[in-house]
Amino acid sequence: MIKRLLVPFLTVVAFAGAAHAQVAPDAATPDGLVKAVVSDVMSTVKADKDMQAGNIGKITALVEQKILPNANFQKTTQIAMGRNWSKATPEQQKQITEEFKTLLIRTYAGAIAQIRDQTVQYRPYRGTADDTDATIRTQVVNKGEPIQMDYRLEKTAQGWKVYDINVLGAWLTEAYKGSFNTIVGQQGVEGVIKTLQDRNRQLANAKS
Template sequence: MKQWLLALSVALVTAVMPMAASAELIRDDNPYVLLEKVANKTLARIAQDRDLIEADLNHTRVIIREEMLPYVDYIYAAKRVLGRNLTQTTEEQRQQFYTVFRDYLITTYAGAFTQYDESKHTIEFNRAGRFEEGSRMVVVNTRLIEQGGRPPVRLDFKMRYDNTDEVWKAYDLVVEGVSLLNSKQAEIASVIRANGIDGTIQLLREKAQEAVKPYEETEN
């Protein structure tokens, strides 16, 4: 699980919350190219803010919010996670769920980011040989490389074109054949059965508000 969350966090940075006023979306009609551009910008930001991260781990939330979230379709992902439970919710409950699911993801990624070391980890990108112009859903393949001879981790991004924002966004990540979306769907479905949708929203809200801790302390 530790390798999973590290891979997830590192990968999704390469993959909607308000951005800083000066921030501009990186745009490219080719999702492969977009992913690499976002990755390079985000990894540079992590290295630049390393002192701030070491002084306060909660700063990772700022990086995720500003660099990653604009390119993650968390609403589409949240709908997929809810699955058949979506039709059993009110509009108010759905909006609350989208918000807490987004904030929960930010906190989850922030915790796993404490394991990331830009001096040891790199990401390799497959080129867009199979991308067809006009496509609206694609799978972008990357690999997480760690120094020390460990086998590369395969990371397959599922991306869709957001017609509203006019930008490609990631909605799922498959790590070594295991889908984040499917895993979260099973987890959330179990919580909803036990606590109902309102109880699930409250539980996610509480988890989202927890302080960021070194990942070793949060691992079960």
């Protein structure tokens, strides 16, 4: 279940079209940030055969350097936990966020290995300079098949940050909310931590 739900979020790195933009995107705007990150990641991956082959060390470094600074994983985790977030102690909240982030990073390997000739179409963004929350709507074309993918971003003191992604009408945080809620109901907050830790160990062993 967790692996299936992660796939949409991870395809953020599979957009090739933005790498060929004629005008450099403005990362100070939400749509510009999405385009800039995509372009940067694509050019890096296309120049590195090891990453295309799924080298977890290089991919982890790429994610930490180019993607994590532009994402708010704590907000993503908080929304996914829903009302259960307040049931967790500050230390548990930190653990859940870190394990969730580790899981996302490890799963990036599969998505990055698939980067080839995908293209992306950006729909016009009609936000204003006063907006503090934005949704950027795009469509990814992979082998002729269009896939809806939208991003939610918030404006912070450090700039715009991505905190949610929608694929084919399903927001990642909403998909996780049900799963996390079930686990908390059966095993408590510690159950979520253990589930994420177990999955991370499985992925680590699979790569070793």
